Amino acid sequence: MTSIAYFRLYWKFLEPEQGNYRWELIDKALATAPQLADKSIDELLADNLAIVPESIRTAVRNNGGGHWNHSLFWEIMGPKKGGEPTGLLAKAIQRVFGDFNQFKEKFAAAAMGRFGSGWAWLIIGQNGREIISTPNQDNPLMENKFAVIGLDVWEH
Known part of the structure; x- marks a missing residue:
């Protein structure tokens, strides 16, 4: 579980303008739901945002989802990252998809x-490892699934 404080710090250095803007929107939405103040971003997004009041669900989905998605994306990108996986991930990909090229x-x-x-x-x-696609800033947490790899396919 990743704290909201961690995401704030992460965005402060990587995308300060975009991060500040998104956090302003999230803070504004969460100000109307003080019972959520101590929840992690994972808890807010889980189970299709079940604990988030309907009145702020769209703001938390779009902006909280965007933070979570990009934070994972930037964790797996970078120097000396990427390429063909090794270890358990490589074995799982081979077992499920045949080989890395098929994956x-x-x-x-x-x-x-x-x-x-x-x-x-x-x-x-529930079906093991699989490849899915989600619209906008939706993510696997919202469907109670665990993300291993995420790829931003926005048209920017």
């Missing part, structure tokens, strides 16, 4: 198949 083809198809803005994900859900 890449299916992952690319999920990304390219997303019309408009969204994300492609390698997730762990």
Whole structure:
């Protein structure tokens, strides 16, 4: 579980203008729901935002989802990151998808198949490991699934 304070710090250095703007929107929304002040971003987004009042759900979905998605995205991007996986992830990909090239083809198809803005994900859900795509800033947490890899397929 990742705290909201961690995400604030992360965005302060990576995308200060965008981060401040999004946090202003999240803070404004959460000001109307003080019972959520001590909840983590994971808890807010889980189970399709079940604990978030309907009146602020869209703001938390769009802005909180955006923070969570990009924070994972930036964790897996960077120097000396990427490439073909090793260890348990490599074995799981081979078992589920056949090999890394087949995984890449299916992952690319999920990304390219997303019309408009969204994300492609390698997730762990009730059916095991699978590739899914979500619209806008939605993410696997909202469906009680665990994200392993996320790819931003927004048209920016």
